[in-house]
Amino acid sequence: MRGDPWLSDDQQRVWRSYLALHALLNERIERDMQQASGMPHAYYLVLAMLSEAPERTLRMSQLADLAQMSQSRLSHAVARLEEKGWVRRTPAPDDRRGQLATLTAAGYDQLVEVAPSHADTVRSFMFDPLSDQQLAALGEICQVILDRAGHGSATDEDADEHDEDAEVGTA
Amino acid sequence: MRGDPWLSDDQQRVWRSYLALHALLNERIERDMQQASGMPHAYYLVLAMLSEAPERTLRMSQLADLAQMSQSRLSHAVARLEEKGWVRRTPAPDDRRGQLATLTAAGYDQLVEVAPSHADTVRSFMFDPLSDQQLAALGEICQVILDRAGHGSATDEDADEHDEDAEVGTA
DNA sequence: CCTCAATATTTGAGGGTTCAACAACTGTTC
DNA sequence: GAACAGTTGTTGAACCCTCAAATATTGAGG
Numbered sequence: 463m464r465g466d467p468w469l470s471d472d473q474q475r476v477w478r479s480y481l482a483l484h485a486l487l488n489e490r491i492e493r494d495m496q497q498a499s500g501m502p503h504a505y506y507l508v509l510a511m512l513s514e515a516p517e518r519t520l521r522m523s524q525l526a527d528l529a530q531m532s533q534s535r536l537s538h539a540v541a542r543l544e545e546k547g548w549v550r551r552t553p554a555p556d557d558r559r560g561q562l563a564t565l566t567a568a569g570y571d572q573l574v575e576v577a578p579s580h581a582d583t584v585r586s587f588m589f590d591p592l593s594d595q596q597l598a599a600l601g602e603i604c605q606v607i608l609d610r611a612g613h614g615s616a617t618d619e620d621a622d623e624h625d626e627d628a629e630v631g632t633a
Numbered sequence: 634m635r636g637d638p639w640l641s642d643d644q645q646r647v648w649r650s651y652l653a654l655h656a657l658l659n660e661r662i663e664r665d666m667q668q669a670s671g672m673p674h675a676y677y678l679v680l681a682m683l684s685e686a687p688e689r690t691l692r693m694s695q696l697a698d699l700a701q702m703s704q705s706r707l708s709h710a711v712a713r714l715e716e717k718g719w720v721r722r723t724p725a726p727d728d729r730r731g732q733l734a735t736l737t738a739a740g741y742d743q744l745v746e747v748a749p750s751h752a753d754t755v756r757s758f759m760f761d762p763l764s765d766q767q768l769a770a771l772g773e774i775c776q777v778i779l780d781r782a783g784h785g786s787a788t789d790e791d792a793d794e795h796d797e798d799a800e801v802g803t804a
Numbered sequence: 805c806c807t808c809a810a811t812a813t814t815t816g817a818g819g820g821t822t823c824a825a826c827a828a829c830t831g832t833t834c
Numbered sequence: 835g836a837a838c839a840g841t842t843g844t845t846g847a848a849c850c851c852t853c854a855a856a857t858a859t860t861g862a863g864g
Contacts, residue, residue: 467748467749467750467752468752469752469756473756473768475772476760476768477759479772479775480759481678482701482775483775483778483779484655485701486701492822496822502849504850521812523811523813530652530656530657532852532853533813534813534815535850536813538814538815539851541814542849542850554812557811557812557860558859558860559811559813559858559859559860560811560813560859561813578638581638581640584648585638585639585640585644588648588651589640589644590781591778591780591781592777596770596774597643597644597647598643599771600647600651601646601650602767603770604650604651604654606763607762607763608650609762610762611657611758633640633644633645663852675820676820692842693843694842702821703823704843705822705823706821707843708844708845709820709845710820712844713819713820725842728829728841728842729828729830730827730828730829730842731842732842732843732844
């Protein structure tokens with residue numbers, strides 16, 4: 463039903479390392495976030511993306527793209543963030559189907575408060591152990607895989623260009 | 634409250650790539666699994682770990698360690714896998730607190746049926762794009778980080794040695 | 805204008821995960 | 835051997851995510 467399955471022994475080993483790595487990292491990030499702000503990491507990313515957008519405002523669908531989540535997931539997420547007072551939703555002026563999500567002042571404050579400990583977690587866990595060469599190698603590895611994702615055998619990708627502008631920072 | 638936070642620009646870029654990569658990979662794996670077997674990837678790992686154990690049987694706590702989940706999570710998971718008839722639970726003979734989880738024949742069949750497409754997803758997405766050097770580099774990167782995890786600034790790790798023996802394969 | 809397919813977003817149900825509390829048992833210590 | 839701390843595993847509530855269905859709107863064509 464597809465091309466030759468199975469992983470080589472080397473691939474197996476690396477795959478298990480990758481799984482272990484991610485499990486551990488994720489656990490720490492989520493614990494950290496939960497402690498610091500009572501929200502999951504995914505919600506933090508939503509706030510971060512908004513903070514980098516002009517007017518700290520984005521259409522729901524763009525925000526979903528940037529935060530890499532489904533529209534449904536985002537809708538639930540923003541509902542919750544709105545309850546907390548960190549995001550506000552207003553109807554889009556030009557398209558009456560749309561909604562604009564805006565980061566509130568309280569949301570921005572929250573982001574600023576949480577960011578340092580999050581960044582520290584990521585840096586100390588993931589990056590401190592790596593040499594400069596390894597950091598570069600990891601960057602290229604991710605890029606190669608991402609670039610090739612979409613050709614493979616699956617759905618599709620619409621590939622917006624990236625948009626460097628670190629207001630508060632992803633990590 | 635911790636050592637110098639913030640990521641360098643390079644680290645930021647790599648971190649975002651990593652996030653994008655994982656989001657995409659995870660999405661495909663989960664979609665694949667759900668389609669092929671109606672269970673999440675985490676449950677597949679539980680079956681896989683059992684398949685590699687002597688007698689296809691493990692104490693709940695060992696299984697939780699190997700599958701990298703909390704006991705609570707595993708308990709819920711095994712409850713569900715038991716409903717599906719893929720795992721059976723029996724009281725441990727030596728310790729009356731304990732439970733043994735055993736992979737049933739049906740569970741093994743399920744694993745064998747699902748494994749190829751899963752392996753193919755992982756290989757084609759993650760490994761096909763990589764050169765041999767990149768595969769090796771990735772392996773080392775994961776190892777370095779994992780080795781240093783536990784010293785860092787966090788909780789603790791008990792570090793069991795690994796245990797090569799691919800009955801059906803993690804991926 | 806009317807219809808129809810496509811887009812944008814929300815909703816609710818179903819299931820997964822976490823966290824804290826609990827129940828049962830073990831091993832040690834006095 | 836009674837008390838107690840520690841281990842093993844389960845439970846229920848709260849929350850998050852997915853999927854499919856619903857709602858509202860747009861834009862293209864006839």
